[in-house]
Amino acid sequence: MTVNRPWGVVVDGYSTGNYLPPAFDALGFDLVHLQSTPEPMLTMLQPAAASYREFLVMDEAVTPGLLAERKPAFVLAGQEPGVPLADRLAEELGLRGNGSALSTERRDKARMIDAVAAAGLRTASQLCTDDAREAVAWADSGGHWPCVAKPLSSASTDGVRVCRTEQELRDAVTGVLGTHDIFGSVNDRALIQSYLTGTEYIVDTVSCDGRRRVCGVWRYEKRLSAHGRPLYNRDILVDPADPVCGQLLPYVEKVLDALGIANGPAHAEIIVGADGPALVEVGARLNGNMHPAMHQTCLGLDQAQLTALAYADPERFLSDFADTPYSIRQPAVVYNTPTSLSGRVVGIDDEVVSRMRALPGVVDLTVKKKPGDRISPTEDLLTSPLRVFLTSQDAEQLERDYLVVEELREDVYTVEA
Structure with a gap:
C-alpha cells in the first residue's frame, strides 16, 4: 500500500468481506477498515489487518469529521451489521451509496418484507412479536400452519425453525427471545412468517x-x-x-x-x-x-x-457489465457438510483432508473446527463443520467428487465425548 493511492472505507469487513481488499488493490485502491462496534464481532471470520491501510473503531465524536477531512472515495459495508453506518457515512460525505432512509428495511427482516409487499410484490404473511401466545394466536387465526420463526436481523439460518404445532412455535419463539444473534445484538422480538413452499x-x-x-x-x-x-x-x-x-x-x-x-x-x-x-x-x-x-x-x-x-x-x-447476464463456464457446487458428531474435537485427520482436497473438482475446502473446539450435530449453517467449493467442466466428475466428500466427511474430526 502507498499513501498516495486513492482509498475508501469498508465498514465491518468480516467473513467474505475479506475478499474486498484484494479486489480493490487490483484496481489501485487502498482500504481503511472501520469497525462499527466498540469490540470486534467474534462470531465471524475477522478482517485481515494486513489487508488494510488503517483500522478505525467508530467514535461518533471523531470519526465522521476525520473521514470528511481525509476525503475517502467511497464507503461501503463489508458485512450486514455495517450497513446502517456505511449508508449514513456515505450520505453525509456525499458519496455513492444507498442513502439512510431505508437502512432499517435493509437490516430488519420484518420491515424488509413490509417494504417489498408495499411495492406490490409477493411475500410471506408475517407477525413480529415478543409474546409466544400472540404468535400461536396469529398462526391459528390466519391458518398460517406451518410457519417459520426466526430472529429479526441475523444470518446463516441462525435461530430459524419451521413450526408445525403450537408447542413447536412456543418453543421457537422463547428460544429466540433474550438470546444474541450472530452479530451480538439481543433478540427482543421474534419474526413469525407463513411457510413458503417451493x-x-x-x-x-x-x-x-x-x-x-x-x-x-x-x-x-x-x-x-x-x-x-x-x-x-x-x-x-x-x-x-x-x-x-x-x-x-x-x-x-x-x-x-x-x-x-x-x-x-x-x-x-x-x-x-x-x-x-x-x-x-x-x-x-x-x-x-x-x-x-x-x-x-x-x-x-x-x-x-x-x-x-x-x-x-x-x-x-x-x-x-451492467444490464448484462452472467454466463457459466462450467458447473459448480458449494457443499456445506452436515455432521452427527458431538463432543470436543481432539484431532483432525490431515490425510482425509488431503484426499478430499486432491479430488479433481475441489477448488478449496474450509475446515471450520480446530482441536479444543466443541462440535455438535448440524442444526444450521453455523454448525456445518466443513465447506467445500467444487467446480469441473465434467458434471459427472463433479457429482463423483461430491459423493467422495460425502463419504469421508465424518472421518475428518476425531471427537471426545
Missing part, C-alpha cells in the same frame, strides 16, 4: 447507480432437521437460460428497488413456488458462499471484483 434460490447482484449485474443464481438443496431447522446441503449453480431465471431476475430487480439498494452488492434468497417468486430475505453485502478462485473459474468474475469495479471505476462497470 424451491429456494440465491440471486447475487452488484448495483451501480441503480443499474445491475447479476453475478450468479444458485439453487439450494436442503432438508429440514427433526427439530424443524433448515439444513443446507449443496448450492448448485443455475444456468441463466433456465426458465426459472425468467421469473427470478425481474422479481429481484423490483425487490432491490423497493429496498433502495442502488449501489453495491446484494445477496437475495427467494423461494419460487406455484404462485411465483417470494422473498425470504436479502442482505446488502457479499454472498457468504463466495470464493473468488471458484467463481472466477466457473463464472469468469466474482462478486467482490464487480463490487470493487462499481466503486473504483463506475464508468467501466456501467459500460461493460
Whole structure:
C-alpha cells in the first residue's frame, strides 16, 4: 500500500468481506477498515489487518469529521451489521451509496418484507412479536400452519425453525427471545412468517447507480432437521437460460428497488413456488458462499471484483457489465457438510483432508473446527463443520467428487465425548 493511492472505507469487513481488499488493490485502491462496534464481532471470520491501510473503531465524536477531512472515495459495508453506518457515512460525505432512509428495511427482516409487499410484490404473511401466545394466536387465526420463526436481523439460518404445532412455535419463539444473534445484538422480538413452499434460490447482484449485474443464481438443496431447522446441503449453480431465471431476475430487480439498494452488492434468497417468486430475505453485502478462485473459474468474475469495479471505476462497470447476464463456464457446487458428531474435537485427520482436497473438482475446502473446539450435530449453517467449493467442466466428475466428500466427511474430526 502507498499513501498516495486513492482509498475508501469498508465498514465491518468480516467473513467474505475479506475478499474486498484484494479486489480493490487490483484496481489501485487502498482500504481503511472501520469497525462499527466498540469490540470486534467474534462470531465471524475477522478482517485481515494486513489487508488494510488503517483500522478505525467508530467514535461518533471523531470519526465522521476525520473521514470528511481525509476525503475517502467511497464507503461501503463489508458485512450486514455495517450497513446502517456505511449508508449514513456515505450520505453525509456525499458519496455513492444507498442513502439512510431505508437502512432499517435493509437490516430488519420484518420491515424488509413490509417494504417489498408495499411495492406490490409477493411475500410471506408475517407477525413480529415478543409474546409466544400472540404468535400461536396469529398462526391459528390466519391458518398460517406451518410457519417459520426466526430472529429479526441475523444470518446463516441462525435461530430459524419451521413450526408445525403450537408447542413447536412456543418453543421457537422463547428460544429466540433474550438470546444474541450472530452479530451480538439481543433478540427482543421474534419474526413469525407463513411457510413458503417451493424451491429456494440465491440471486447475487452488484448495483451501480441503480443499474445491475447479476453475478450468479444458485439453487439450494436442503432438508429440514427433526427439530424443524433448515439444513443446507449443496448450492448448485443455475444456468441463466433456465426458465426459472425468467421469473427470478425481474422479481429481484423490483425487490432491490423497493429496498433502495442502488449501489453495491446484494445477496437475495427467494423461494419460487406455484404462485411465483417470494422473498425470504436479502442482505446488502457479499454472498457468504463466495470464493473468488471458484467463481472466477466457473463464472469468469466474482462478486467482490464487480463490487470493487462499481466503486473504483463506475464508468467501466456501467459500460461493460451492467444490464448484462452472467454466463457459466462450467458447473459448480458449494457443499456445506452436515455432521452427527458431538463432543470436543481432539484431532483432525490431515490425510482425509488431503484426499478430499486432491479430488479433481475441489477448488478449496474450509475446515471450520480446530482441536479444543466443541462440535455438535448440524442444526444450521453455523454448525456445518466443513465447506467445500467444487467446480469441473465434467458434471459427472463433479457429482463423483461430491459423493467422495460425502463419504469421508465424518472421518475428518476425531471427537471426545
